[in-house]
Amino acid sequence: MTARSQTAGRLPLLQAAYVVARRDFTAILFSRAFIFFLLGPLFPVVVMVLAGGVGAQVQQGSGIANVGLAMSAEDNHAMITARDALAKRLGPAVPPMSELRSVASDETFDAAATLQESEGQLAAVVTGTPAAPHLTATEGSIGRWQGIVGMIAAQAEGQSLDYPAVATSTVASSAAARNSARIHTAQGAQVLLFLLIMLLASMVLSNLVEEKGNKIIEVLAAAIPMDAVFLGKLFAMLAISVVGILVWGSTAGIVLTAGGVSLADIAMPGVGWPMFIVLFALYFAMGYLLLGAIFLTIGSQAKTVREVQTLSMPATMLQILVFFLASLTVTNSGGWIDFAGRAFPLSSPFVMVARAAMDESLWPHVVALAWQALCVAVFVRVGARMFRKRVMKSGPQGAKKGVERRRGPAGFVRGLFSKGSAATR
């Protein structure tokens, strides 16, 4: 048979992968599981909102630390007036002050005992006079408030605290501000990428269990290369995720726009918004395909859904470790961690999406994407081989052999026809 006719005798790899992907895509899209998949991101959002609400409530309950005054009535009043005047200029750095007690000149006040016994938000006590104030508090609070209490006391004493007027010129950005804002964009992109990939990973992990459970895997293996089965399954999930992202993105866009938020509120990425969105999509695809190929391989080694569930924990831990490594590189650009993060295939998409937010240059992305694509091909090939080797293996049942030997030739033949040995085929 000529090479030409051989090629015509089988589906090309990508076409075969397309047949598998089309089946999977349709099956998932019209399943109930897809509804839950779409609702997936809603759960973390709800949890975050609830956690935020609880946190705010706790914060509200804990209140703001208060400084109590125990001076003469006039001094207390003068201190509070001075504090209010300074708060207008210095803002929240000035702690709230309230009168604890009016103390006569011949009277002593045990500030330490009051702080020990009091309940609520009392964090420090000022005694003495504005000319000679005495601050009683914990060590940390003293470090924080000593200077401010002195300023308030000086103001209360009537000393002039005239500050020169500072003229201002507003600029759109500074190097530090830009860098800081881009770090936030980079971190945000990494978190989003991580969440999206994590959402898909568990689905990929159990993707081949259906074929194994339904015994259809042998039909697939006989017709098309196992590489095509793997690729088809990965791309089907990728297509599903694109549908999901479109739905989630549209919903989020509507909600944020209604809330008055726009892209202009987020720092412009180094490569600009259009290129950043393209790179984000590419790194999402690569990150998903890389992790997906590994998870598909791990999942393919499992025989049952229970085994898949057991495997999902270490797989999730691996994802989190990769995310931590990538997170470290955001503020360690140029170091060995950064290089390791870019070179290690699983963390490379996370590191590079952060680079896209931080730097202007494009060529590193071309190199990174080529490297990641190569790794995808290798992972798929290795995974497919492992799967093919394991799934299509018939196994002997050694114990049976000895039993048959004791029966003699006739017993052996009879035994071979028994139902029990069918499983070994």
Next chain:
Amino acid sequence: MDMATGDFSPREGTSAPMAIEAHNLIKRFDGTTAVDGVDLAIPTGAIYGILGPNGAGKTTTLRMLLGIIDPDEGERIVLGASNPQDVARYIGYLPEERGLYPAMKAYEAIAFMGALRGLPLQQGREKARELLENHGLGHAVDRQIRQLSKGMAQTVQLLGTLVHEPKLVVLDEPFSGLDAINQGKLEVLIRGLADKGTTVIFSTHVISHAERLCEGIAIIAGGKVPFAGRVDEARDRIPAQVRLETRRREGGWLSALPQDARRVGDFWTFALPETGVEPLLKALIEGEAGILSFSIERAGLHDAFVAIAGEVAAKDMVAGEPGDEA
């Protein structure tokens, strides 16, 4: 017939090219030899049976022939290609462990299996509807697989195996799980395929199907092929059986019977003596046995199979080799 390769010509006077040639196929799993030097030569257009007890190595052999797994040693040429996956479009395969996607509709399942073999989806859908109608499943076209009976689902998978009109059809234990009526229908279907020039290979451990359908068979036992050739030749491996009924139960004529003669009810049965029937008949007549009936019955394939497979088992046990794996 070449016993070394199992080559035979199914139709006298023709020299059909081989659909499958396999030489010394060996497959080991975890150090255990599952298939141990299988040689096969199956002509194009033949109905060929792979016979063997459970666990003999039939499925492993078929998987190697289809390229699902690769042999550790040996080579196979399928439809002229050394890599069976290069000719996957021309092959239809029904595995022993049947499987379909439960949520798929019957016609979609068939079209999907065709698409895996290169049949355009739309064309596959049309052909699927047609095939289902022709096989009495017109009412189930739009039903999901999970809504079908086991027999119906099995038929759907068989039709999926054939929808792309393959040149070579490989069926692994196709009769298992089917009732007698559907087994009969399947036999008709297999004959119809062969009439159109399709090569059909099926494995079975139920000998009667092979005896009725096959022109050639290979017997696999213990991973080896002790016999490959025509069905007639397999039956000729054991001598014909004589069945004798006499009026007199005792007498001197008894000494004329061969040593292996056994009495079963009113009959004596024994292997046809190498000297032929004439000396025996003469002795019976002279000894006044009173012959009521005398018939020579050719051995059935089942007897031949048990004898051949048993020989291998006995040899394996003497040699201490694995004979029941894979």
